[in-house]
Amino acid sequence: MASTKSADTEGAKQAILDYCLRKGALAAGVADLEALERIAPPGHRPSDLMPKVKSVISLGVGGQTQGAWSVPAKAMGYFGSTETRAYTIAYGAAFFIEGMYQTPAIYCPPDMDNEKGPRVPLQSLKLHAEIAGIGARSLAGDILLHPEFGYMYYASIFTELALEPDQPMAENPCPAPSCVSMYRQIGRTPCQKFCPVQCLSGHIDADGKQAEMHYDMAACAEMSQQYEAVPALLAEAMAAEDAQGRDDILFDPDNKMLWYKMSVGSGGLLAQCFECMRVCPIATKSPLADPIRRSKAKAAT
Amino acid sequence: MARGLSRQQIGVTVAMIDSYGDLVFEMSHNKQTRRGDPIRELDFAAIEARRGELGMSDGQIAQRIGLSEIQVMYIRTTMERRRFRTNHFQRLLELGGGKRFRHERFTAHEDRFQYHDDAIALREAMTFNPERARYYAEQGWWADDTLSGWLARNVAERPAAPAVILDGVVMDYASLAARVDRLAGGLHGLGLGPGDVIAVQLPNVPDYLVGYLAIARLGAVMTTLYMPHRGREFATLLGHSRARAMICLSDAGGFPAAQTALDLDLEKLQSVIAIGTDVAKAVPGAVPFEDLAAGTASADALGLPLPVAADPFLLLYTSGTTASPKAVPHNSHTMLGNARLGAAEHQLSADDVILSAPPFGHLFALYSFHLALYSGAANLLLPAFTPPDLAATIEAGGATALFAAPAHMAACLGMGLFDKHDCSSLGLMVLSGSAVPDEMARAVDRKLPDCAINQLWGMTETQGALYCRPGDSIETAATSAGQPAPGVEARINDDGELQVRGSMLFPGYFDNPGANAAAFTKDGWFRSGDLASQDRQGNIAITGRIKDIINRGGVKYNPREIEDLLDKHPGIAQSAIVPMPDNVLGERACCFAVAIDPDIDLDGLCQYLLGHGIAKTKLPERLVLVAEMPLTPTRKIIKGRLFLP
Incomplete structure (x- = not known):
């Protein structure tokens, strides 16, 4: 999706991504708008929300604290997933863009599609992040994972400012070697084995890559939403x-x-149960997966 | 409605939902399959080819199968609604936590245990006055006592300590708990569970206690049958209690108990569990007790839920002197709270060896077991009472506390057994079950000067409500039942009737509203039916039964003092005075007696009584000699079964 951008837009992209990182995002990138428009179904394309959109910026903030992974499952379910930290940064970024570049920008609402009901998101923040190269689909129901930061919460900003897009990740960190090993032994990965409603299944190929991922979203939603x-x-x-x-x-x-x-309006038990992520080595044990690991890594450098 | 439009406006019919519902649901995001990683790889051809698997939007489905987008949305959301099960998140609450998840450990809600109607009916009977319940809980009289909890505590604190002793063979607490655990697992395997009533008819052998504890561990309810009970009593009590199983001997001294129970063919009696030799062959259809108690199933390993104190766990039939038995339900609050509080009052500890002369089928014996279990003491067993066996067991087993009926002691005294056996290990003797004759208590005290003789007054409905304490003088112990137990209030009404209430009191008879109406005062006190008096120190003496009152032409009197005198007459072994109908006076007194002197007559007795200052109006006016008295398990005369010839 190559496109020609001016030096100013290169600088603008860097300034916007720096802003996101400075405000607390762990990762940020620009998704290829053309790819998004081709992949997202009609009604859910970026241009359906913002007709003159030129760029989609995606950012991710830290998922859970290390302590959160150790609490009982039912308590984990109370944590909810509507992550205001990500949306706050995205909101600020939209203001930042308009203030710095006098170009319209919006913070992309994470809400459901009012016309299609609560199981249908207005926009797929997951798709934005994946195309922006800050996450890849896992065997755990396509939850995005990052090789360094593990499990993140994502938010998006749409703008009429044209920015150079990033590329999706070259490699998918899922499945981790230990998951491949487990799959070879019992035919299931940890996320598949430990899902309380067994909504996950799939296969890993001979090269240790994802071959198939089956996700029974109805069963998952039935439990958690x-x-x-x-x-x-x-x-x-x-x-x-x-x-x-x-x-x-x-x-x-x-x-x-x-x-x-x-x-x-409590989010308790209205989101996801996190069990697949709790047993995911990428989500919980990636080098910078939680504040403790990030702090230690920072101290080491 | 969808987007404010009705189904008729959208053009969706029921037939259309039925036809396309599954298809739309499967093609939507509700079911997703991804092959490879086409989105990350920006493989647009693959994405397009597999949209149906990835999960399509309503618009994409509409385009694919030839419906309008709004029709798809309507059908999809209808299917989501139809398939959605509420409270499914319980899976997470019960199974979550990563390693805790196991397929075999999850049972869908609809497949889970539920109390059957009979069990619910029994639980319904456990209705307490809410103000009283709150008060008992606040006072700590109702706590979290359960037999299972007490047993587990003893296993943790004193696993090798003796729990049950019979003929010198000791079962320690760890062994007892293990056998209980296996038997509970075995009972579970028979389909028995919480709320099921299980009848037990056994002598005082270790497996009685194993069975009782296993029933309690299961959350089931034990009902007891006395050893003399036969088919008629089986039918009545098993039927009334809705018993699902019965534990009994295959051969109870010549009586085929297990076969008798099987032959009744009661609809609700699922299992007859028999103890005996070669049960499978001897009683086809019965389940050998040993197969369950020595089996591999274990309640703990099966993860069977532990009982709680509010669960009913005993359904006892009164041994009262009224004709028809009444079912008394107890939960651990009422039953075990009373024992917990009583253990300290009786000054019992883990060092004690406790012996019950009455059978465990009677509450008094269960009370002694509860005291022992709470204290961590040893239970010394006497399978069946005979005076010589009782005395020999005390001596051989080194009993430190004896729970007995006055008749037990009277028999031992009469046979001079305290002179023949060394019973000096006894530090406490609790007498209950019937009125304690003053002179008998003093005689025992003289024989066992280092043993505290304590009267206890209680009923199946009330358990240990009044009792003397160690340290009370023999004067107090011989003439009164002492003072109320902790958690108990007692009062004597204008008619002289003893009434009680408290944390130990049963909530009401099961399935017997008539009896309940008569048993309680309007302000919730239990009418004991016993006459009582109270001295200045607050000690309460039982003086007779209201129903024993003779009303001779308007002159009412209690025959107790006359019976006491007759019992001391050298020609009489046992006596009971009951009213007999009279056309003129309404009632006259009739004396039933077991005679030692076969020539004894009414005139001679009346002269004897007159000589002891009894008024003429109280003299018996008829004498009926009987070979033996009908007795309760605590050897109390059942006056209701004394019929005029």
Whole structure:
């Protein structure tokens, strides 16, 4: 996707990416707009959101702390995944671009598509990051991984400023050698084995590369994304035989927790369970995967 | 509705959802398959070729299969709704944590254990006054006591200490727990589980306690049958308790207990578990107890959930003198809290060797076992009471605490056994089950001067509600049942009836609303039916039974003092006075007696009583000689079974 850019735009790209890194991003890059437009389905292309978009900038912030990986799974589920640190940087970057270069920019909303429902994102931040070269799809349901930073949260900025695109990663860090070894022994990788709902499966080829990745998103969402439980429970309650039955459904302790989450907008158990990432050596043991490792690496240099 | 449009406006029919639903769902992002790494490699041809596998947008699906985008969206979201199961996140809560996940350890909610209707009905019977429940919990009288918890504590603290002793053979706490664990696993293998009632009819042998503890470990409920019970009692009690299993002997001294239970063909009785020789051959259809207790299944290894204190775990039928038995449910709060609090009052410790003369089928014996288990003491067993065996067991086993009925002691005294055996190891004797004759208590005290003689008053409904304490004088112990146990309140109403309430009190009879209505006062106190008096020190003496009162033409009196005098008559072994109907006076007194002197007559007895200052109006007016009295397991006379010839 080569394109001709002026020296000014080269400088602008560096300044924007530096801004992102300075504000806390671990990695940042520019995705090839043409590739995004070809891959994303109609309605979800960058130009569908911002008609005059010229560049898509993607950034990633640190995933979990080292301590977070050690908490019990159910507690991990409460952590949620809507990562405000990433969006804050992206928001700031959009202001930075407009202020520095007098060119329109937006922070790409991470929200669901209002027309398509809660399982459909407006834009794929994952696709932006992958094309920008700051993550590659893993066997764990295409969650992006980075060889140095492991598991990250991503955010995107769209701008009418033309910037030189980066290339996707040359190599995919997933599967890690230890995962290949496990697969050779039992036919499954750690993420496949330990998924609570067994929504992951797939194969590794003779070269130790990903051959197939199967992801049952419905099963995954069924466990971790409870918003669909609300109408389901209401329907069950309406169909209950009597008042006691209705009460049992509506005021069941689990369901009361659901009402609580809905009423306060809590992210608890409304995102992902993280079990596949907890057992992923790339997510948890990459050289700069968590603040402790990054701090030690910085001290060593 | 989709985008504010109705299904009719969109043109989606039920037939269309049925026809295309699965296809749309599979093609959508709900099911994703990626082959290779085409996006990272920017392999656009591969991406296009495999869009269907990667998971397509609604618009792409619509284009692929010839529907409108909004129709696809409607169908997809309908399918998502249909397939979505609520509360599925429980998998994460129960299985998550990486290494903890195992396929075989997860059971879908719909396939999980649920209490059957009978078990729920029994649990429903455990209804307590909420204010009282809160008070008991606040006071610490209700805590987290369970037999399983106590056993585990003993295993941790004193694994090699003697837990059960029979004929010199010792089973330590670790061995006891291991056998209990296996038996619980075996019972689980029979399909028994929490809330199931399991009947036990055994003599006081180690496997009684193993069975009891295993039933408790399972979260099941034990109901007891006395050894003299036969088919008629089996049918009544197994039927009323809805027992799912029964543990008994294959041959109970010539009575084929296991075969009798099987022959009843009770609908709910799934298993008869028999102890005996070559059970499989001797009683086809029965499960050999030993196969379960020595099996490889283990409750802990199976991960069976531990019981909790609020679970009902005992369903006991009263040995009261009323005709029809009543089912008394207890949970660990009421039952074990009483024992925990009582252990300190009785000054018991892990060094004690505790012996129960009554059978474990009776609450008094279970109370002694609970005290022993809580204290970490040894249980010295006497399989079946005879006076010589009791005295010999005390001597041989070095019993330090004896729980017995007055009749047990009266028999031992009568046979001079305390002179023939060295029972000096006894430091505590708790007498209960029936009224304790003053003179008998003093006689035992004279024979065992270093042993505290303590009366205890209790019922199946109340457990140990009143008792003397070690240190009380023999005067107090011989004439009263002492003072209320911790957690117990007692009062005597205007009619002289003893009424109690407290943390030890059962919640009400199971499946017997009529009995419940009569058993409790409006303000929640339990009517004991016993007459009592209280001295200035607060000691309460039981003076008779309300139902024993004779109303002779409006003159009411308690025959207890007359019975006490008759029992001392040289020509009488045992006596009981009951009212007999009379057309003129309403009631007159009839004396039933087991005679030592066959020539004894009513006139002679009346002269004897008059000589001891008994008023004429209280004299018995008929004498019925019987060969033996109908007795409860604690050897209390069942007056309800004394019928006029």
